[in-house]
Amino acid sequence: MLGDGAAATNASADPLPAAGVGRVRAVLALGGVPAHELDDGVQQVRLKLLEQAANRHKEEIRDPVAWAVVVASRVAVDWHRGQRRDDGLRERITASWATAAPAPSPEDRVLALTIAEGMAGLPETHRQVLTLRFYADLPVRDIALALDVPEGTVKSRLHAAVAALRERLTGIEVS
Amino acid sequence: MTTPEDEARAALDAAALARVLDGMDPESGADNLAREAHQRAVADVALISRAFGVLGDALAAPLPAAPGAEPAADEASAEVIALPLWRRRPGRTMLAAAASIAVMGLGATVIVANSNDDGGSSSATAAGAPSPNDMQAPAAPAPQAQYRSNALSATGSAAGDSSAAAPAAAAPAAKSAAATKAGSAAYDDGTGESLVDAVACARGIFIGQVVSINPASGDQVSLTFKVSNWLTPGSGPSRITYTVGDSDADGTGGKLKKGQERLFVVPRSTSASVYTFLGPDYDAAKAKIAKAQDQDKNVQC
Numbered sequence: 001m002l003g004d005g006a007a008a009t010n011a012s013a014d015p016l017p018a019a020g021v022g023r024v025r026a027v028l029a030l031g032g033v034p035a036h037e038l039d040d041g042v043q044q045v046r047l048k049l050l051e052q053a054a055n056r057h058k059e060e061i062r063d064p065v066a067w068a069v070v071v072a073s074r075v076a077v078d079w080h081r082g083q084r085r086d087d088g089l090r091e092r093i094t095a096s097w098a099t100a101a102p103a104p105s106p107e108d109r110v111l112a113l114t115i116a117e118g119m120a121g122l123p124e125t126h127r128q129v130l131t132l133r134f135y136a137d138l139p140v141r142d143i144a145l146a147l148d149v150p151e152g153t154v155k156s157r158l159h160a161a162v163a164a165l166r167e168r169l170t171g172i173e174v175s
Numbered sequence: 176m177t178t179p180e181d182e183a184r185a186a187l188d189a190a191a192l193a194r195v196l197d198g199m200d201p202e203s204g205a206d207n208l209a210r211e212a213h214q215r216a217v218a219d220v221a222l223i224s225r226a227f228g229v230l231g232d233a234l235a236a237p238l239p240a241a242p243g244a245e246p247a248a249d250e251a252s253a254e255v256i257a258l259p260l261w262r263r264r265p266g267r268t269m270l271a272a273a274a275s276i277a278v279m280g281l282g283a284t285v286i287v288a289n290s291n292d293d294g295g296s297s298s299a300t301a302a303g304a305p306s307p308n309d310m311q312a313p314a315a316p317a318p319q320a321q322y323r324s325n326a327l328s329a330t331g332s333a334a335g336d337s338s339a340a341a342p343a344a345a346a347p348a349a350k351s352a353a354a355t356k357a358g359s360a361a362y363d364d365g366t367g368e369s370l371v372d373a374v375a376c377a378r379g380i381f382i383g384q385v386v387s388i389n390p391a392s393g394d395q396v397s398l399t400f401k402v403s404n405w406l407t408p409g410s411g412p413s414r415i416t417y418t419v420g421d422s423d424a425d426g427t428g429g430k431l432k433k434g435q436e437r438l439f440v441v442p443r444s445t446s447a448s449v450y451t452f453l454g455p456d457y458d459a460a461k462a463k464i465a466k467a468q469d470q471d472k473n474v475q476c
Contacts, residue, residue, distance in 0.1 A: 022235030022409040029234035030227075089234075096233040108229045115226035134227035137413050140197075159193055166192065166219050 015049035016042070020065035023136070024072045030119065030131040031076020035092055041079070045071045069136045070146040073128045080124045089116050118168040126161035129154055187212040195220050224412075232408045373442035373450055374467040375474035379415065380407035382457060384436045386414065400439065406461070440464065 016024065021042060028041040048071045052061060061067045093116055097103035104112065119127055132138045132146070140158065144151040191212035194201070201213040374380070383402040401414050438460045440450035452460035 019404060019409070023231070026231040026235040030230060093230060093233045096236055104229050104232070108225070111222060111226045112229035112233070115223060116230060130223075131227070134224050135231045155197065159196055162196060162220065162223060163189065163192060165223055166188075169219055169222055 014046070015053060015064070016046045016068055017065055020068050023065060024068050026135060027069050027072040027131050028076050029089065029092065030135060031073055031079070031127055032089070032124065033076050033079050037079065041072065041075050044075050066136065066138070070132065070138075070143075073132055073136075074147070076131075077124045077128050089120060114168050115165055118165040122161055122164060126157050126164075129157045130161045130165070133158055184208075184212070188215060191216040192219070228412060235409055369467075370440070370450060370463070371467045371470045372474055373440050374464055376443035377407055377440055378443055379405075379441045380439070380464065381405045382436070382438045382454070385433050388433055403436075406438075406464070 024042050024045050025038050028038050029035070033041050045068050049061070049064060049068060052067070090113055093112065097109065103109070119130065122130070128147070129143055132143045133140070138146070140151055140154050144154045147154070187208060191201070191209065195213065195216040201210050205213070381400070381402045382404040383400040385398060386401045387399040389399075399414060402412065436454060438452040438454065438457045440452075442449065452463075
């Protein structure tokens with residue numbers, strides 16, 4: 001049975017809860033999908049949700065947003081298989097801050113851009129686990145289940161990715 | 176030139192990071208160096224979590240149309256109310272080497288602040304064992320930013336359940352008679368900040384449940400919320416902690432209790448109280464906030 005947030009049971013409703021659209025966009029972007037592809041990515045996630053809802057043999061979704069976030073991370077990885085990674089993450093973030101008022105504090109901007117730069121140098125699968133862990137807040141066990149990979153694989157990717165990002169943090173003084 | 180001491184420290188740091196990512200505490204009997212390494216790892220993981228929160232905020236919002244760019248995305252009704260982004264107020268801990276970095280777009284050299292306490296991924300991880308087809312709401316390690324506000328209090332009854340059940344599955348807190356006030360501001364301590372001001376510069380507006388209340392420094396308390404629906408920003412962590420004034424300390428009235436579910440407006444000002452609205456139907460509260468938003472055009476944050 002769908003959870004509370006799943007108004008998607010209504011056939012005329014958007015299968016992706018409105019509150020999840022932003023999260024899906026963010027996960028796609030963090031995965032390197034370029035801005036002009038984000039709408040397509042969101043649509044792909046919607047289709048997956050519809051397919052899931054239509055398949056009576058599959059378990060129903062209790063939390064469509066969390067489910068959609070995982071699907072989005074997969075879409076981002078798949079996107080990279082045939083296309084070049086988008087390296088404009090930094091520019092997009094900066095543009096977003098320029099138009100969204102008030103922007104984050106300067107400290108948070110530095111921090112976020114530092115991490116964004118670090119993300120750019122990571123393999124897609126590492127970006128994926130980072131996003132699911134730190135943006136979607138999924139525990140390692142759940143990421144492993146969602147991606148259908150061993151927990152050890154998720155851990156090794158996560159450890160390597162965090163270690164790489166941590167290198168970027170060296171040199172930043174916090175107060 | 177790498178010295179043996181550097182290598183030893185790097186090894187300690189790597190081991191500590193692995194433990195933190197696995198949700199483990201320092202080894203029992205760990206020496207001071209190992210404990211320090213663990214603290215560094217916790218702090219770094221907290222920083223990364225915080226960065227992802229900021230990145231997510233920026234990337235979740237559709238970009239405005241720009242020359243050569245695609246039109247802004249279909250955000251549909253993703254945000255109930257468009258309001259200012261939250262602000263993170265970091266704690267005070269020294270991390271990593273003393274240096275600073277200049278970042279494009281800022282045009283200045285800045286220092287990054289960090290939260291120091293229990294920022295590890297494990298400490299904030301909540302329930303939820305989603306399978307690909309049966310996913311619970313995202314659990315926990317929220318950016319460990321600490322937020323400051325003045326006295327926070329509210330009327331209403333306590334549910335008393337601080338379990339980490341996923342928001343989607345969380346039962347509404349018991350409301351008893353308070354439910355009759357649904358949609359009305361439950362409390363304003365009269366510190367002078369109007370709802371318009373509070374909304375205009377809000378660090379966070381969300382529907383959530385009080386998960387824990389812990390003493391902080393001075394007259395402050397640390398409140399952790401399980402957020403079931405972010406209104407401002409449109410998305411955010413499922414769990415977040417704010418440091419706020421202890422309402423008992425200044426005699427401003429009632430006090431939030433663990434398990435209570437409300438719509439919360441956390442103003443920017445440290446001298447203002449947090450607004451709370453009773454549910455379960457928050458439409459009236461959202462309308463009130465939307466109205467406040469219409470009036471906040473001239474508010475300088």
